[in-house]
Amino acid sequence: MLILTRHVGENVIVGDDIVISVVEVRGEAVRIGIEAPRSLSVHREEVWLELKRANAQAASSEDAAIGSVVDELRRRRDPGGGKPRKP
Numbered sequence: 001m002l003i004l005t006r007h008v009g010e011n012v013i014v015g016d017d018i019v020i021s022v023v024e025v026r027g028e029a030v031r032i033g034i035e036a037p038r039s040l041s042v043h044r045e046e047v048w049l050e051l052k053r054a055n056a057q058a059a060s061s062e063d064a065a066i067g068s069v070v071d072e073l074r075r076r077r078d079p080g081g082g083k084p085r086k087p
Contacts, residue, residue, distance in 0.1 A: 006022045007022065008022050008023065008024060008025060009021070009022065010022055017036065017037055018034070018035065018036045018037075018040070019034070019035040019036075020032055020033070020034050020035075021033040021034075021035075
């Protein structure tokens with residue numbers, strides 16, 4: 001981990017296209033600004049952890065939603081020809 005000391009108005013550059021700016025310091029809280037390409041996701045850690053948890057749950061093969069979709073597709077299948085019926 002790189003640890004830097006910066007003052008309000010000073011920046012840290014990450015790679016060629018990410019700029020992290022110190023905007024304000026209030027007691028123990030530091031407000032920062034981040035300029036990054038739109039193709040790069042930038043989240044607070046607690047938000048990122050929740051997104052990661054939700055994505056893992058959605059990708060789980062035990063997810064009830066997957067089972068209900070499979071059941072619906074089976075119900076639509078034509079028992080005679082194996083072709084799906086129109087909804």
